[in-house]
Amino acid sequence: MxxxxxxxxxxxxxxxxxxxxxxxxxxxxxVALTLTDIENAFAKADRTTLFRTLKIFxxxxxxxxxxxxxxxxxxxLCEPDCNCELEQDLHLHFxxxxxxxxxxxxxxxxxxxxxxxxFVVEDANVVLKGLCDKCSEK
Amino acid sequence: MxxxxxxxxxxxxxxxxxxxxxxxxxxxxxVALTLTDIENAFAKADRTTLFRTLKIFxxxxxxxxxxxxxxxxxxxLCEPDCNCELEQDLHLHFxxxxxxxxxxxxxxxxxxxxxxxxFVVEDANVVLKGLCDKCSEK
DNA sequence: AAAATAAATGCACTTCCGTTGCATGGGCAT
DNA sequence: ATGCCCATGCAACGGAAGTGCATTTATTTT
Ligand SMILES: [Mn+2]
Ligand SMILES: [Mn+2]
Ligand SMILES: [Zn+2]
Ligand SMILES: [Zn+2]
Numbered sequence: 001m002x003x004x005x006x007x008x009x010x011x012x013x014x015x016x017x018x019x020x021x022x023x024x025x026x027x028x029x030x031v032a033l034t035l036t037d038i039e040n041a042f043a044k045a046d047r048t049t050l051f052r053t054l055k056i057f058x059x060x061x062x063x064x065x066x067x068x069x070x071x072x073x074x075x076x077l078c079e080p081d082c083n084c085e086l087e088q089d090l091h092l093h094f095x096x097x098x099x100x101x102x103x104x105x106x107x108x109x110x111x112x113x114x115x116x117x118x119f120v121v122e123d124a125n126v127v128l129k130g131l132c133d134k135c136s137e138k
Numbered sequence: 139m140x141x142x143x144x145x146x147x148x149x150x151x152x153x154x155x156x157x158x159x160x161x162x163x164x165x166x167x168x169v170a171l172t173l174t175d176i177e178n179a180f181a182k183a184d185r186t187t188l189f190r191t192l193k194i195f196x197x198x199x200x201x202x203x204x205x206x207x208x209x210x211x212x213x214x215l216c217e218p219d220c221n222c223e224l225e226q227d228l229h230l231h232f233x234x235x236x237x238x239x240x241x242x243x244x245x246x247x248x249x250x251x252x253x254x255x256x257f258v259v260e261d262a263n264v265v266l267k268g269l270c271d272k273c274s275e276k
Numbered sequence: 277a278a279a280a281t282a283a284a285t286g287c288a289c290t291t292c293c294g295t296t297g298c299a300t301g302g303g304c305a306t
Numbered sequence: 307a308t309g310c311c312c313a314t315g316c317a318a319c320g321g322a323a324g325t326g327c328a329t330t331t332a333t334t335t336t
Contacts, residue, residue, distance in 0.1 A: 016313065035293080046315050051294075053313095067207045069263050071323085072293070094257060105253070113246065118271025119232060125207050125265045133256025152332090154284065173322080184286050189323075191284095209294085210322070 011060045018045060022053050023062065023077075032066045032074035032093070032102040068095040068102040068127050076104050087112055090124055096132035103132065149198045156183060160191050161200065161215075170204045170212035170231070170240040206233040206240040206265050214242050225250055228262055234270035241270065 004023050008015040025041055026033060038050050054075055057063040064084055066074040082089040092108040095101075110124045130136075142161050146153040163179055164171060176188050192213055195201040202222055204212040220227045230246040233239075248262045268274075 014312080018314080048295085048316080049314055067205065067209075069205045071205075071209070071211075073209075092251065094253070097260070108251065108253070111249065113230065113266065115232070115243070115246070115266065116271065118274050119266075120269040120274045121266045122235070122268035124267060125263070127263045128251065128253065128257075128259045129262060130260035131258040133254065136256050136258045152283075154332090156285080186287080186324090187285050 008062065011062050013056055013060050013062060018042075018049060019053050019057075021045075022050065023057075026063060026075065026077050029076075030103065032068070032076040032104065034072050034074050036072075066093050066102060066104075066127075067125055068093060069129065070095070070100070070102075074102050079106055086110060086121065086124055092126045092128060094132060095127055095129045096135050097129055098131055098135040101132060102127075146200065149200050151194055151198050151200060156180075156187060157191050157195075159183075160188065161195075164201060164213065164215050167214075168241065170206070170214040170242065172210050172212050174210075204231050204240060204242075204265075205263055206231060207267065208233070208238070208240075212240050217244055224248060224259065224262060230264045230266060232270060233265055233267045234273050235267055236269055236273040239270060240265075 002010075004020055004027070005015045008019060008023060013019060021042060022038060025038060035047070035051055035054060038054075039045065039047050042050070054063065058065055058075070061078055061082065061084060063075045064078050064082075066076060068074060078084065079089065084090065087109060090110045092105040092110065094103050094105055105128075110126050113121070115121060140148075142158055142165070143153045146157060146161060151157060159180060160176060163176060173185070173189055173192060176192075177183065177185050180188070192201065196203055196213070199216055199220065199222060201213045202216050202220075204214060206212060216222065217227065222228065225247060228248045230243040230248065232241050232243055243266075248264050251259070253259060
């Protein structure tokens with residue numbers, strides 16, 4: 001089992017104390033997190049540092065950014081061996097209108113879609129919205 | 139052929155001079171527009187008025203809002219007889235990374251996707267990204 | 277037609293999030 | 307130990323969305 005420390009190293013991210021904390025916090029969360037979520041989790045940390053931590057995580061493929069339509073960016077860890085590639089790694093996301101939580105549906109990859117001549121698809125964002133499993137049973 | 143005036147009436151929107159201008163501007167655009175786009179098109183108009191115009195247009199089903207991942211909301215006219223319903227009216231959008239334009243792919247409806255037990259899907263946002271037909275041929 | 281009512285508009289201001297500039301500090305290599 | 311690079315912290319900025327309130331314009335009532 002690879003440690004968080006080793007994983008960051010492998011991805012080319014220097015494993016500072018703060019970065020490890022953020023990584024572990026993301027790892028144990030089952031929902032996508034906003035910068036503010038993370039900021040609230042570590043009252044001592046500076047917002048800018050966290051912002052830049054997420055930015056380098058994203059650049060190095062540690063996390064992927066999620067745009068769930070709320071207008072606020074969220075982040076979740078990438079799967080092992082993820083390259084954030086279409087039809088390979090990119091998956092659906094689900095945003096619950098009631099609890100406002102967004103989850104990765106990593107089992108559901110983005111299906112191939114044929115577009116008119118001339119359109120070159122390189123990336124995709126698919127967000128389903130409604131009630132999550134927890135909220136629908138009430 | 140129904141006039142813009144009549145169409146707004148039919149949708150329950152009072153057809154003021156400004157609203158008609160905005161409607162017609164949206165109608166002749168082949169790409170989705172931001173509030174700022176519209177503001178720039180009518181230098182005399184107040185931003186708030188345009189903001190509220192788009193808001194009522196959206197509420198009454200004249201336009202639909204598009205979240206293309208740029209973080210800026212865009213708007214495009216709904217098709218005739220559109221109810222903004224999943225698998226019926228909701229369609230894909232394409233955002234070009236080069237020219238930053240976003241277009242409606244109204245022919246491409248959002249396909250049905252089976253989710254795990256408990257998830258109730260009511261809405262969806264699908265944005266494909268890459269190079270548009272104009273930008274890819276250069 | 278005048279008065280009363282309702283709706284739309286314009287201006288100022290606020291809030292929220294993302295982002296950048298710059299000074300400081302801490303760890304690593306030489 | 308010295309110098310260097312990178313991470314961090316503080317402050318400030320910018321864009322876009324949204325709100326409050328006064329004013330104008332349109333519609334209804336008398
Ligand atoms: Mn995800
Ligand atoms: Mn559209
Ligand atoms: Zn929920
Ligand atoms: Zn383009």
